[in-house]
């Protein structure tokens with residue numbers, strides 16, 4: 001029997017996720033290199049121990065992009 005590790009809940013949607021479905025805070029910062037994304041309220045509130053699932057990453061990336069697009073439209 002495989003010992004289950006602590007269940008991991010995405011800190012955004014709260015759903016329980018497998019470890020291959022989630023990113024840690026460090027991974028998020030390391031992979032994106034995107035200051036707009038990292039400055040997002042949700043992402044910047046992530047602690048070292050929080051994890052986030054891929055679906056929420058995609059939602060946030062889209063939101064960040066939409067916000068940028070609407071800012072650019074005012075120029």
Ligand SMILES: [Zn+2]
Pocket residue numbers: 010011012013014015052053054055056
């Ligand atoms: Zn999530």
